[in-house]
Amino acid sequence: MSMTIKKRMFISNILMIIIPAFLAVIILAGCLFIFLASMFPHAEYRLGFQEELTETRYEVVELVREWLDKADPETEAELLELVQENRLTLQIYQGQQIIQRFGDEVLPQKQLEQSLVALDGSGTVSNGTFALFGEQLLLDGKTYQIHIYNPVVILSHDRLKLWVVGIGFFMVVVLVFIIFITNRFLIKFVFKRISDPLQTLAEGVHQIRDGNLTHRIFYSGEDEFKPVCEDFNEMAERLRISVVQLQKEEESRKELLASISHDIRSPLTSIRAYVDGLLDGIADTKEKQKAYLGIIQKKTSEIDQMVKKLFLFSKMDIGEYPYSPEILDVSKEMEDFIAASEEEYQHRGLKFQNVSIPQESFICADPTYFRSILTNLLDNSAKYKEKETVSVSITGERLAHRIMVYVDDDGPGVPEDALPKLFNVFYRNDLSRNNPNQGSGLGLAIVAKAVERMGGAVHAENLPQGGLRMVLEFPTVKGE
Template sequence: MTIKKRLFLSNLFMLLIPALVSVLILALSMLLFVNLFYKQAMDETVRGENTVYLEHLLVKQAEEFLQTDHKALTDSHLYQTVEKYVQTQSIQLQIYDGDALVCSMGDRHEDLAEMPLYMLSNGNVYVEPITIDDHNYTIYIAFFAPVQESTWNEMIVKYLIAVLIILIVIAVLVTNRFLTKFVFRKIEKPLDILISGVHEIQDGNLAYRIRYSNKDEFLPVCQDFNQMAERLQQSIAQTEREERNRKELIAGISHDLRTPLTSIKAYIEGLIEGVAQTPERQQKYMQTIREKANDIDRMVDKLFLFSKLDLGDNPFYPEPIPVAEALHSLVAANAEEYARQGMTVVLDDIPTDCVVCADPVQFRNAILNLLENSLKYKDDPEVQVRIGCTETSSDATISVTDNGPGVPEEALSKLFDVFYRSDPSRSNPQKGSGLGLAITAKILERFGGSVRAENVQPKGLRIQLTIPKEEAKP
């Protein structure tokens, strides 16, 4: 479940659950209130029925003891009996003879004749006029509601309201706590994983990768983190490799320049000091100096070309190149010179309709560098090089195979590094600068292709150039 969906459900439940709990509690409270009020209404009905009965009974009894000597009312047994009953029932009984109070029964001290005839402070008043022996009496009977019962009902209502508020608050807190865990538990764990990954990268463990499989918003973040770590690792490895190549380049240049410069210096000193006394010997010295200077010039040219290719500053004008035509032209132009140096170049069946997209000048340089490499490192007086070509729908692969000494297996992966230290040119500067294969690799990189090398049996080296048929996108 996604974080967005969890947040939506959390907010929804945060509203619904307390609302539902409130509705349930209100329904229960209403039920209790209805029962309470129904009971109270029933009590009021019974009390009302009893009040009517008591009214008639008290009026009748009042008539009875008024028919006696009313001056001695309080001494009569009936009077005392009624008075005890009235005091126990929250009733006030008063009898007036005209405006004069004849008797008063009950524990209240309110003057009922002065009270309104509809409602007293907390009760009802019944008035009954009677005439006995030419006396006009007025009987007041007041019925008071039990105070304790009313107070008890109020306490129950207050208690229920307090319980209702407490339950709603508890429901809100519990819901909030649960939904907080429901949401943040799914956020906290991925954040801890990401923080751990950042610390690993910060500590230099660039090979660290986050393992996260939950299908939520953190999945693409973790995937992007892994891609970032991988690119960072590749970038640092590339930087270290370039730094290593730079140091090797400086060391290689220093080594390769020192040898011809030392020779030039020695021959010039020989000429100055008169070591070469004959014109023939002096001419030989001068020719040697010129050859050494040409070696330096070629080395600087190749170094300059490699640097421009490495920086991407070398002009590059791709166009369709028919492979068969280009290879036949190249071999034909250099076959005589190669034969004089002990190398035979043989073209296998090249597809006549195979066309690649490349810069013609750089394409030619790449093939010539491979041929020169086979010529320089031949271990026999004669070496044979075979050039073949295969193609797919997207690219063509040109293979250049010689029957020379080959290279150690551990050197194959580093053969195209600039000034690779196991390169034999490091021990024999006469065989070249050691930049040829590195330049070929850079050219193929500009083409959007690739280059690789392998040993062949019984002996020899095969280098394969893969070139796309369409222009590589920058």
Template sequence: MTLKRRLFISNIIMVLLPLVLVWVIMMCIGIGMYGVHGLDFDMPAAEKQQMFEDWQKNGRVISLIMMVIAIIITSMTNQFLTRKIIKHVIKLLDTLSCGARQFSKNNLSFRIDYHTADEFRPVCDTFNSMAAQLEKNENNRRELIAGISHDLRTPLTSIKMSIDGIKSGIASTVEQREKYTEIIENKTADLEHIINQLFLFSKLDMDEFTIQTQLVNCSAMMEDCIEELSLEYEQRGLMLVAKKLSRDMYINIDPLLFRRVIINIFENTVKYKTAEKGHIAIDCSPDSETKNVEISLTDDGPGVSPENLEKLFDVFYRADQSRNKKGSGLGLAISAKIIARMGGVIRAELPAAGGLAIVIRLPRIEKDAYNGK
């Protein structure tokens, strides 16, 4: 029962109960003073006159008594019903206060078990949703720290070992010193890449990164990316295949950031491919129902389990423990934030033929309408 209905019923009870009780008391007083026959309306006129005179004599006293009784009954009824409602409210406030104390103790798994359909139900549901989001953020923070620590430790260890090799004289020849120097240069580049990724992610997360959008022909842009990157990824064992690139589709994006998204997806495919040579098929087609453009990048890698599809875009998430040694895990998280800033959505799908598909959906822009603005 809602609090509004409780108050409405309480008000009715506070009005009707005193009236009923006062009426009962008056009837009892009348019976006590005149007996049962005093209530007989067929009594002789002389007796009725005598009764009326008696009521006139005692009327003021009886009225005062009835008023006092009515006030007492009303006050007692009001106190009882108010206490009952306040007890319900205080109980919930105590529960919310308990939840706040649990949060202060970093117990973010605490939830309010409240199923009554009243005005407090949305408050409790909001509290539980907030708790779930805080718990998820805390888990992401812990994973972020653990991921950063792992990803920074690996190249730093290699750099330290190479420096120790040079200082201790293990690298005694020019070729060995050059080899160790090359390792230091490569691992320094890895560190720089991780730091740049973290910097970009933090800027996007705090909404402090400027997006410079412009109207772009989607198919032409994807063709340029494939032509520019094909040789590099082919040497790394990934073949870029353009399957369907529909013409004359325009989207409003930041070309440099969008290119970073595409590269992040390619890099993710290279890291997790199991065959010596992997393939990724690129589709770019219009969605007539939603008036959007869909860009699909489908690989033939191992894929992920269905329950992990939504988690692929979480910070430092890996689909399984064996992938913890491969990369920072920031690429898809950054891609999701970039696409969201451009007004689009990105999702992962499991194709029937196997592998993993990353699908980007962006609003389709009519070129003439855009120029008219």
């Protein structure tokens, strides 16, 4: 199971305290051991204070008294253990003869013994190396002399101070070294889990910077870097989509400029030709002159209509075209529109065969936008018809909180691969754009923008029996 960076940092902080403290205690204990071993070479006994030494001496004397009185093996064993435990040397004299010795043998200390004699055999004397404690016992009319030797340790104040300073300096140096080593270990323990993902992220950033937008980071850890890497991949994908979109938009702009140039140049060329014809006297009769002027007027009108549509689309594209939504009854709006424009479309070869929209189907939309949608769809059917009269039907149905409007015609339809492109700016099924009667390719683009502004969607599909269906989808609202 992977450990998060937060947990690693917590453990690192704890170890930063525990490890140096633990090792410092161990080293300090070692230094004290070396100090005691060198300063007190004979101090294996546990007598650290004079009071304890005095008590132990008298305890030995009492055990000797008991042992001499009873000769009890248990008392002898206890006496031997006490002497050995405290690294003492016990000698028991009767007269000038040693009758028993317990503990380590020591070299004869004549000077100490003579000094003790001067004290009548009882007391303590020392020569700086050994201390001799003496005591006389009288048992059953017999006199026994007890001698207890113990080593004497003398540590001067200056020497002690020197040792303390030396140990302190040594401990500081060792502690710094321990902290350094601990730091190195913890850096490897904690920051390696940080540096590796950072390096991976840096490599990913370099890949994106160099244009490789398909580069993705694969990170298997379960720590704080996982969501960062996931966000990086999401950012890279969004950036890739944005770049692709920009490329498409750039291509669309180029196509737009090429289409505008072609669609404006064609009528301008015709206008120029007919103007030259008038100036050169080719139209030598009033009838020809009138015909030439009529053609010029028609071409001028085509340019004007294209510029108006281009202006409308541009304003809608950047969201600056006025939009004043209100509650509309789709059925009523459709009836009013057909009543106002049916005669005009009949003259253009369109026949309304069926208009059926569910009653009280309300949408929130700008009436101007809604009429613009219908106008451009019907204009599209009129422009691309291949027979004298084309039948158009407008039907609808309600689906949950949406209403579907179908505008069908029995015209030629379009190739399947052209269906997704119909709503692109300046797209025309006539790729050579040689047929001037097929418009500029702006009408359906305006329809798409208007429907999008109204919160709906539009797409085209070919009918099985032939012809084209425009499918409009609008969200419904409650009527007033």
